[in-house]
Amino acid sequence: MLKARIGGVGGILKTLFHITYWEYSWINSVLQGKAAFEQEPFEAHRSLRQVRDLSIQLHAEVEPFVTSWTSEMERNELTILRDNGEWITYKHGEIMRHVIAHEIHHIGQLSVWAREIGREPITANLLRRGLFD
Amino acid sequence: MLKARIGGVGGILKTLFHITYWEYSWINSVLQGKAAFEQEPFEAHRSLRQVRDLSIQLHAEVEPFVTSWTSEMERNELTILRDNGEWITYKHGEIMRHVIAHEIHHIGQLSVWAREIGREPITANLLRRGLFD
Numbered sequence: 557m558l559k560a561r562i563g564g565v566g567g568i569l570k571t572l573f574h575i576t577y578w579e580y581s582w583i584n585s586v587l588q589g590k591a592a593f594e595q596e597p598f599e600a601h602r603s604l605r606q607v608r609d610l611s612i613q614l615h616a617e618v619e620p621f622v623t624s625w626t627s628e629m630e631r632n633e634l635t636i637l638r639d640n641g642e643w644i645t646y647k648h649g650e651i652m653r654h655v656i657a658h659e660i661h662h663i664g665q666l667s668v669w670a671r672e673i674g675r676e677p678i679t680a681n682l683l684r685r686g687l688f689d
Numbered sequence: 690m691l692k693a694r695i696g697g698v699g700g701i702l703k704t705l706f707h708i709t710y711w712e713y714s715w716i717n718s719v720l721q722g723k724a725a726f727e728q729e730p731f732e733a734h735r736s737l738r739q740v741r742d743l744s745i746q747l748h749a750e751v752e753p754f755v756t757s758w759t760s761e762m763e764r765n766e767l768t769i770l771r772d773n774g775e776w777i778t779y780k781h782g783e784i785m786r787h788v789i790a791h792e793i794h795h796i797g798q799l800s801v802w803a804r805e806i807g808r809e810p811i812t813a814n815l816l817r818r819g820l821f822d
Contacts (some may be wrong), residue, residue, distance in 0.1 A: 563805065647820075664799075667697065687786060688780040
């Protein structure tokens with residue numbers, strides 16, 4: 557879980573923490589302007605149990621926004637100051653897709669590491685998951 | 690490139706072939722009912738050059754459908770017979786999202802293997818890529 561691995565953010569538990577942190581940050585802080593996640597460092601979450609608890613907690617705060625998403629929200633705009641000093645305007649739909657792609661990308665990395673420790677990865681299949689129900 | 694690796698479909702070149710093959714199969718054969726890709730086996734594409742050439746060729750056949758995609762096409766339906774003998778109806782939007790998620794997932798795996806051979810992976814970032822231009 558804590559073993560340093562090549563690629564990504566460097567390990568299984570770190571990746572789970574990283575996904576949880578960024579999902580919350582993009583959806584609650586960036587898109588909704590809510591208070592930033594008080595970034596307890598990764599070092600405060602050094603067990604699967606702790607990261608899972610954090611994920612459950614933050615997921616509950618993110619869920620209402622995601623489940624109430626409508627296609628009219630796609631083109632809402634958000635202007636932010638980038639680290640390089642440049643102002644940039646994003647569409648909300650662009651940010652939501654980035655969050656989704658970001659998570660799938662890391663799940664791909666986790667799938668390799670899962671096999672390395674002899675565990676079956678979770679499926680990457682999107683079909684028959686009720687996406688259009 | 691051909692080295693057997695743990696996870697995914699088992700290696701870098703195999704993954705590139707796999708992405709190319711399935712993108713074409715879903716979009717051209719399944720969604721548009723065109724002739725199936727005559728599956729030359731992976732063994733016929735044992736160099737990066739060969740897989741790249743195949744990708745360029747099949748990409749050209751897939752591109753018109755993707756670039757002419759409209760939101761009205763999301764709910765078009767497709768009924769197919771699954772391997773298990775069950776008939777199932779998919780929405781076109783569900784299939785397109787599956788194809789996208791499938792590729793991002795494998796790119797995540799490739800990113801780990803790229804680092805293993807000391808190469809920088811391509812970015813997984815979707816922002817500022819002109820998604821909403």
